[in-house]
Amino acid sequence: RKEVEQDPGPFNVPEGATVAFNCTYSNSASQSFFWYRQDCRKEPKLLMSVYSSGNEDGRFTAQLNRASQYISLLIRDSKLSDSATYLCVAPRGPNDYKLSFGAGTTVTVRA
């Protein structure tokens, strides 16, 4: 089993829609998680950190379910500029610098 697994998508949604997708992780000892955004042919950029039960930043909400070992990302009121690949990231252990990156979920927002 991969350490971090994501639905690759693509999720094609109209502007203004809400889109949500999950990520599962295998290491139950992981404490902090991250969502990164990667645009085509660009570097990954940190979108959100996820601690305890979740985090909210504007139109973006991340939730953490430790019992089921998954993290979700919800994007409300989608914008064209939200089109990107979203990478779920988890440490391999509680203080492990080795971050495992998921393969990414592709989101395309259409006009």
Added chain:
Amino acid sequence: DAGVIQSPRHEVTEMGQEVTLRCKPISGHNSLFWYRQTMMRGLELLIYFNNNVPIDDSGMPEDRFSAKMPNASFSTLKIQPSEPRDSAVYFCASSSDRGLSGEGYTFGSGTRLTVV
């Protein structure tokens, strides 16, 4: 801050040639990571430095790969000899506190390597 700076942005080389990738981390960051990204394998950690010291190089594919960090503001990743299967985008990332604090990693813009 200029962010993490990598050079070159693109590199095309012939099989068997030596390739050197360069990275300047963000000033004040004490952790530096080299990653490789391909369609097939996604992002893979190659090596991790903390305070200029290599801590974990278990992700380095084989002896053809080597990395150095002579000081806090510079690191290199060298491939000698290069092979077509080394073609990928190589990212350098830096962070404080090993990236486990809320700020995560900051990635450079990457070097797109093509070995023909």
